[in-house]
Amino acid sequence: MKFLFTTFLALLLIAVFFVNAESEEKICSARNSSCSFCTDGPKCTWCEPSQSCSHYSIIPKGCNKAQWYIGQCTVAGYWLIIVIPCVAVFIIICLVCCCCCCCCRRDREAEETKILLKSTKRRADSDRRQAYHEERNVEREVERV
DSSP states (O other), X not given: OHHHHHHHHXXXXXXXXXXXXXXXXXXXXXXXXXXXXXXXXXXXEEETTTTEEEEOOSSOTTSOTTSEEESOSSSOHHIIIIIHHHHHHHHHHHHHHHHHHHHHHHHHHHHHHHHHHHHHHHHHHHHHHHXXXXXXXXXXXXXXX
């Protein structure tokens, strides 16, 4: 019983998908008058060389990569779907690298500051010890005389 119900549900979903896809293809095919009319339709793509409207696919068959439009008629779909996301990812990677470099530089500057403070403290301690030893040497000279 459970198997029959699952099978029936799967067949129903497949039928709805194919009927829906076919109806969307018919809707797009009926919008062949112009690019703006075609791209106003849901999931419709305008192919400039053939002057036809078809259901959305990543790269429509029979269209040059720079001559199909989706959602608008200004920028070709190739640029919208492929090039712009690649450029965006490149820019994001560059920003992440810049942030990492800035953080490393800040850490390096903090480390240099710590080293400078330690060096200054060591120099002061060394000067203080040297002054102490010179004072002791002067006292010893006075005691000998």
